[in-house]
Amino acid sequence: xxxxxxxxxxxxxxxxxxxxxxxxxxxxxxxxxxxxxxxxxxxxxxxxxxxxxxxxxxxxxxxxxxxxxxxxxxxxxxxxxxxxxxxxxxxxxxxxxxxxxxxxxxxxxxxxxxxxxxxxxxxxxxxxxxxxxxxxxxxxxxxxxxxxxxxxxxxxxxxxxxxxxxxxxxxxxxxxxxxxxxxxxxxxxxxxxxxxxxxxxxxxxxxxxxxxxxxxxxxxxxxxxxxxxxxxxxxxxxxxxxxxxxxxxxxxxxxxxxxxxxxxxxxxxxxxxxxxxxxxxxxxxxxxxxxxxxxxxxxxxxxxxxxxxxxxxxxxxxxxxxxxxxxxxxxxxxxxxxxxxxxxxxxxxxxxxxxxxxxxxxxxxxxxxxxxxxx
Numbered sequence: 001x002x003x004x005x006x007x008x009x010x011x012x013x014x015x016x017x018x019x020x021x022x023x024x025x026x027x028x029x030x031x032x033x034x035x036x037x038x039x040x041x042x043x044x045x046x047x048x049x050x051x052x053x054x055x056x057x058x059x060x061x062x063x064x065x066x067x068x069x070x071x072x073x074x075x076x077x078x079x080x081x082x083x084x085x086x087x088x089x090x091x092x093x094x095x096x097x098x099x100x101x102x103x104x105x106x107x108x109x110x111x112x113x114x115x116x117x118x119x120x121x122x123x124x125x126x127x128x129x130x131x132x133x134x135x136x137x138x139x140x141x142x143x144x145x146x147x148x149x150x151x152x153x154x155x156x157x158x159x160x161x162x163x164x165x166x167x168x169x170x171x172x173x174x175x176x177x178x179x180x181x182x183x184x185x186x187x188x189x190x191x192x193x194x195x196x197x198x199x200x201x202x203x204x205x206x207x208x209x210x211x212x213x214x215x216x217x218x219x220x221x222x223x224x225x226x227x228x229x230x231x232x233x234x235x236x237x238x239x240x241x242x243x244x245x246x247x248x249x250x251x252x253x254x255x256x257x258x259x260x261x262x263x264x265x266x267x268x269x270x271x272x273x274x275x276x277x278x279x280x281x282x283x284x285x286x287x288x289x290x291x292x293x294x295x296x297x298x299x300x301x302x303x304x305x306x307x308x309x310x311x312x313x314x315x316x317x318x319x320x321x322x323x324x325x326x327x328x329x330x331x332x333x334x335x336x337x338x339x340x341x342x343x344x345x346x347x348x349x350x351x352x353x354x355x356x357x358x359x360x361x362x363x364x365x366x367x368x369x370x371x372x373x374x375x
Contacts, residue, residue, distance in 0.1 A: 041067045041070050041071060041128060042128065044063050044066065044067045045063075045064075045067060045124040045125075045127050045128055046124055047063055048060045048063035048064050048067075048080075048124065049121075049123065049124040051063065052080075052084065052279075052282060053121075053282045053283045053284070055275065055277050057083075057084045057087035057088040057275055058084070058088035058089075060084045061081055061084035061085050061088055061090075064077060064080060064081045064084065064127070065081060068081070071127075071128060071130065072130030073102055073130065074126075074127055074128065074129065074130050074131065074132070075102050075103055075105070075106035075131075075132035075134070075139075076123070076126040076127050076132060076133055076134050077127035077128070078097055078100070078102055078103055079098075079103060079106070079134060079138055079139060079142070080123070080127060081097060082094045082097040082098045082103070082142065083142060083272055083273060085097065086142070086145075086146055086149075086272075086273035087273060087274065087275040088275070091146050091149050091150055091273070092150070094142075094146050094273065095143075095146045095147070095150055095152070098139065098142055098143050098146060099143070103139050104139075105132075106132045106134070106136060106139055107136050107139035107140055107143070107162065108136070109132060109136055111132075111135070111136060113329075115133065115134070115135055116135055116137070116166075116329045117135060117328065117329065118135065118138075118280065118281060118326075118328075119134060119138075119281045120281055121281065121282070121283050123281060135166070136162075136166060137163060137166035137167055138272065140159045140160075140162035140163040140166060141159070141160075141163045141173070141176065141272055142272050142273060143155065143156070143159035144156045144157075144159040144160040144163055144176050144177075144180055145176070145262070145271060145272060145273040145274075146273050147159060147180070148176075148179065148180060148183065148262070149273070151183075153180065153183040153184035153185075154184055156180045156183070156184070157177075157180040157181055157183075157184040157186065159180075160173075160176045160177040160180040160181070161177060163176060163177070164176075164177050164193075166329075167327075167329060168332050169200055169327065169330065169332045169335065169337060169340070170200065170201070170327050171196075171197045171198070171199075171200035171201020171202075171204055171207060171344075172197070172201060172204065172262075172263070172270055173197075174193045174194070174196045174197035174200060174207075175193075175194070175197040175201075175204060175206060175207045175210065175262060175263075176262055177189075177190075177193040177197075178190045178191075178193035178194035178197055178207070178210055178211075178214075179210060179258065179259065179262055181193055182194075182210070182214065182258050183258060187214065187217070187218075190210075190214055191211070191214045191215070191218070194207060194210045194211035194214055195211055197210075197211075198211050198227075198230075199337075199341055200337065200340075200341060200344075201325075201327075201341075201344055202341060202344060202345035203234065203322075203324075203325070203344060203345065203347055203348055204234075204263075204267070205230075205231040205232075205234040205235045205238050205241065206231075206238075206259070206261075206262065206263055206264060206267070208227050208228070208230045208231040208234065208241070209227070209228065209231040209238070209240055209241040209244070209259070210258075210259065211227050212224040212225075212226075212227030212228045212231065212241065212244065213244065213255060213256060213258065213259075215227060216244070216248060216255040216256075217255045221248050224244070224248055225245055225248050225249075227241075228241040228242075228244050228245040228248070229241075229245060232245065234348065235265070237265065238264060238265070240256070240259065243256075244256050265323075266315065266317055266323045266324065266363060267323055267324050269315060269324060270324055270326065278315070278363060278364060278365060280313055280315075280326050280365050284362075284364050284365065285357070286355040286356060286357045286362055286364050287355075287356050287357055287358065287359075288355060288356035289355055289364070289366060290316040290320070290352045290353065290354055290355040290364055290366045291352060291353040292350065292351075292352055292368065293320070293351050293352060293353055294349075294350060294351040295350055295368070296346045296347075296349035296350055297343075297346065297371075298339075298342040298343045298345070298346040300339050300342065300343075300373055301339075304336055304339055304373045304374060304375070305373075305374035305375065306371055306372065306373065306374065307334060307335070307371075307372035307373070307374045308371075308372055309369050309370065309371055309372070310328065310330070310369070310370055310371075310372050311367045311368070311369060312325055312326075312327065312328075312367065312368050312369075312370050313325065313326040313328075313365055313366070313367055314326075314347065314350075314365070314366060314367070314368055315363060315364070315365050316352045316354060316355065316363065316364060316365075316366055317354070317363045318354050318360075318361035318362060318363055319354065319361070320351050320352040320353055320354040320361075321348070321350075321351065321352070322347045322348065322350050322352075323363075325344065325347055327344075330372065334374055334375070335372065335373065335374065335375075336373040336374060336375055339373035340372070340373060343370055343371075343373070350368070352366075
């Protein structure tokens with residue numbers, strides 16, 4: 001009936017707004033797509049290693065700190081992070097990390113001799129597996145170096161002693177011990193360690209210089225002068241021993257203060273906590289490798305037995321001269337240390353065609369073959 005209030009007609013449907021339709025489509029598409037993910041820990045670790053290879057230690061530390069929460073605690077990762085912190089000018093943070101419970105346990109861990117070797121280019125893989133794959137020597141040496149930098153003499157000395165225990169025939173370890181002991185006031189231990197450092201590694205001018213300073217402090221000027229002369233012969237650009245040699249000739253001159261650095265110049269590349277490169281474990285790309293032009297082999301008595309050949313890593317500078325070597329771990333009980341000292345002392349006479357990078361001479365690590373002398 002027209003005009004009746006009981007009509008059953010329904011009101012027309014209102015059209016759906018286009019914006020609502022679009023939002024519905026976007027939401028459905030988002031649910032269909034997997035969530036976006038960032039780089040994996042493996043990719044970030046490999047990137048951190050590449051940053052180390054370029055000397056960008058501060059950025060490498062940031063990358064390593066970023067992946068720590070995504071992994072099980074790993075002493076190799078903590079050690080790498082501590083070294084990158086130290087190399088980028090953050091020794092306090094490095095010291096705290098080196099002395100935490102994880103790295104303390106790594107330093108005193110009784111590990112097999114198969115792990116008594118240094119990290120290599122693939123070291124990043126050892127950061128991710130949740131166990132310590134490295135060498136306890138690293139932690140002890142790093143503690144000694146950073147402790148020296150922070151003036152924590154007793155702690156540095158304790159760590160240096162452990163470092164020498166790990167590598168008893170490496171002159172650099174004895175040099176670190178000598179400086180730590182001298183700073184801590186253990187003068188006789190320092191003098192004996194400096195003498196042993198110069199004996200085991202005659203190529204280190206810093207060892208001869210420190211030994212000379214300690215002799216001068218003990219009133220033995222003539223002995224000190226001879227030690228300073230040897231240091232100058234090894235590196236004529238190393239000024240402290242040259243100045244000390246002149247000052248010892250002045251009757252009223254007091255002994256110079258102890259050095260602030262363990263190694264200097266290009267030799268500082270052997271300091272774990274220093275940013276000086278090239279580091280032995282890093283990839284250093286060159287266009288033309290270094291090539292031996294004049295090998296010099298020390299004359300040794302026929303009575304010595306041969307233990308076989310050893311590939312000795314050496315740092316060849318842009319002049320084609322060996323400025324540093326890195327003696328791998330060798331059983332000291334089987335060696336003639338006096339003969340090994342003569343072999344290592346002859347390294348300063350070797351000559352190379354230096355490596356080339358971008359058309360210019362470039363310092364780089366290479367390997368040479370030496371014969372290990374037995375008793």
